[in-house]
Every structure is written in C-alpha cells, then in structure tokens.
Amino acid sequence: MGYIYNELPRPAKTALSRHLKTCADCRSQVARWQSASEGLSEWKLETAAEPAPAWSRPVLRWALAASLVLGVGFASGRLSRQLWIPRPFGSRLNSR
Amino acid sequence: MKDSIIATVASLFTMTDEQAMWRVRMEDDPHAFAQLVQRWEAPIQRLCCRMLGDSHKGQDLTQDAFSRVFAKRKEYQPSGRFSTFLWRIALNLCYDELRRVKRRPETPLDTAATDDENAAAPLASMEPAPDALLLRREQGQLVRDAIGQLSESYRSVVILRHYENLKFREIADVLGIPEGTVKSRMAEALTQLHRILCPNFGRQESNLCKTTRLEPRLVL
Numbered sequence: 001m002g003y004i005y006n007e008l009p010r011p012a013k014t015a016l017s018r019h020l021k022t023c024a025d026c027r028s029q030v031a032r033w034q035s036a037s038e039g040l041s042e043w044k045l046e047t048a049a050e051p052a053p054a055w056s057r058p059v060l061r062w063a064l065a066a067s068l069v070l071g072v073g074f075a076s077g078r079l080s081r082q083l084w085i086p087r088p089f090g091s092r093l094n095s096r
Numbered sequence: 097m098k099d100s101i102i103a104t105v106a107s108l109f110t111m112t113d114e115q116a117m118w119r120v121r122m123e124d125d126p127h128a129f130a131q132l133v134q135r136w137e138a139p140i141q142r143l144c145c146r147m148l149g150d151s152h153k154g155q156d157l158t159q160d161a162f163s164r165v166f167a168k169r170k171e172y173q174p175s176g177r178f179s180t181f182l183w184r185i186a187l188n189l190c191y192d193e194l195r196r197v198k199r200r201p202e203t204p205l206d207t208a209a210t211d212d213e214n215a216a217a218p219l220a221s222m223e224p225a226p227d228a229l230l231l232r233r234e235q236g237q238l239v240r241d242a243i244g245q246l247s248e249s250y251r252s253v254v255i256l257r258h259y260e261n262l263k264f265r266e267i268a269d270v271l272g273i274p275e276g277t278v279k280s281r282m283a284e285a286l287t288q289l290h291r292i293l294c295p296n297f298g299r300q301e302s303n304l305c306k307t308t309r310l311e312p313r314l315v316l
Contacts, residue, residue, distance in 0.1 A: 001279040036290035040258045043239035045145055
C-alpha cells in the first residue's frame with residue numbers, strides 16, 4: 001500500500017519496482033489496486049467552501065495593521081529628523 | 097511561490113490548532129474555537145458526506161462534530177494532535193449515524209444521489225461537454241455506491257487515505273490500531289472496490305479498468 005500511495009522510502013520503492021518487473025502475479029495485483037485507486041478519484045464532492053486565505057485571519061490582520069502603523073511612525077520620524085538637525089557646532093562658533 | 101511565502105509569514109502570527117484547542121479547553125475562548133471551525137469545517141464535512149453518502153446528513157453531522165468537540169474540550173490532551181482528536185470524534189459520529197440508519201432505514205442511497213446531482217446543478221453550465229459531464233457524474237455515483245458497500249472499517253480507511261490524504265501512520269493514530277492493520281484494510285478495500293467498480297466502469301468506456309491488462313505504471 002505504501003507503494004500505491006507513495007509512502008515507501010526510496011530504496012524500498014526501487015527494490016519493489018525491480019521485483020515487479022519480474023513477477024507477473026505481483027504486477028497484476030498492484031495494477032488492480034492502482035486502477036481501483038484511480039477510480040476513487042472519480043467521486044468529487046460539491047460541498048464545502050474553500051477556507052479563507054491566510055491573510056484574512058484576524059490575528060494576521062492586526063499584525064499587518066500594527067506593522068503599518070509602526071512603519072509610518074518610523075518613516076515620519078526619520079523624515080522629520082532632517083528638518084531640525086542643529087547646525088554643526090563648528091559653524092555656530094564661526095558665526096559668532 | 098507567493099502563496100507559500102504568505103502562508104509561511106501567516107503561520108508566524110497564527111495559533112496552531114493545538115494552541116487554539118488549549119485556549120478552548122482552558123478559557124472557553126470563542127475566537128479560538130471559531131478559528132478551529134474555520135480551518136476544519138471543510139475536511140470534516142467531506143469526511144461525513146463520504147462516510148454517509150449523503151451531503152445533507154454530512155453537513156448536519158459536521159455541526160454535531162464541532163458541538164461535540166466543544167462539549168468534550170476538557171478531554172483533549174495537549175500531548176496529542178488536535179486533528180487526531182477531531183477526526184476520531186467525527187468518525188465516531190458517522191459510525192453512530194450509520195448504525196442508526198441500519199436499524200431504521202430512512203432513505204435509500206439513490207435519493208441521496210439525486211441530492212448530490214442537484215447540489216452540482218449550478219455548476220453544470222460552466223462545463224463544456226455535457227456528455228463528459230454526464231459520464232463523470234455517473235462514474236462518481238458508481239464510486240459512491242461502491243464505497244457504500246464497503247464495511248465501515250474499510251470505508252473510513254479509504255476515505256481518510258485517499259480523499260483526505262492522511263498518512264497510514266496518522267490513520268493508525270486516529271483509529272487506535274497498528275499501521276499494518278490500516279494497510280491491510282486498505283489493500284482489502286481496494287481489492288473489493290476493483291471487483292465492484294471494474295465491470296461498471298468497463299461498460300462506460302472508461303480507461304480506468306484497462307490497466308489490469310496493461311503493465312502497471314511504475315513510479316520510480
């Protein structure tokens with residue numbers, strides 16, 4: 001079953017594949033299981049809606065809002081700092 | 097790629113299922129519970145619909161499953177996965193319902209088939225080929241009826257592995273049986289399904305059963 005549903009580790013899968021090439025009985029058994037498994041996929045349900053995208057979750061929305069506020073605060077802080085930087089000390093001395 | 101990045105970033109900010117269930121257990125937190133319902137409603141609904149072969153009953157049972165999760169919140173052990181706890185509750189409800197229906201049969205599966213077809217009707221106009229759509233629906237119905245013929249223990253394994261993509265190890269945890277038993281049940285279920293489905297699919301000119309006469313596709 002691990003072979004049909006891809007749960008076998010690679011070495012075991014390779015060994016089984018090698019065996020299937022030489023053993024007709026096992027090959028036909030695996031083929032029957034595979035075809036039944038493929039048949040199962042024909043039944044599709046039209047019921048449950050898809051879950052909402054991750055970004056719409058409340059916690060993440062709050063986190064995004066908080067980071068936006070922090071970002072705006074940081075940016076405005078950086079920009080306003082340029083406006084009132086005192087002149088260098090040396091230049092003040094020269095002006096006196 | 098973009099979705100996976102968003103999902104990774106989102107996971108940093110969201111509670112895990114286990115954390116949410118812990119909050120429900122300790123604080124009766126309604127937001128945590130709502131989050132669990134939002135995440136798990138669709139899979140549980142699919143499980144119930146497939147176990148019962150009836151979408152309406154499946155929806156009702158989904159509500160019951162979440163009510164029972166809340167009622168049994170004190171029994172949740174944080175050492176275990178929330179999903180195992182939830183699958184187990186939903187499956188037990190399905191078993192109860194199947195036994196109840198067996199004792200007092202209400203609706204034959206054929207009626208449920210009509211319900212499913214009606215539910216799918218609005219989508220019909222989006223499909224390009226009516227013949228192909230009809231064939232697919234008929235095949236879907238055959239598969240549903242075939243699964244309905246399996247015993248409960250085989251049915252649950254098939255649904256959890258094939259449709260809900262649980263690993264055999266996880267199914268073993270949900271059912272409380274060894275992994276080897278899960279695999280042998282799956283093998284027996286697929287053998288029975290092949291026996292039931294192939295004559296019908298063969299009649300419908302499907303490619304599905306032709307693999308018995310061909311070489312199996314070996315995935316290396």
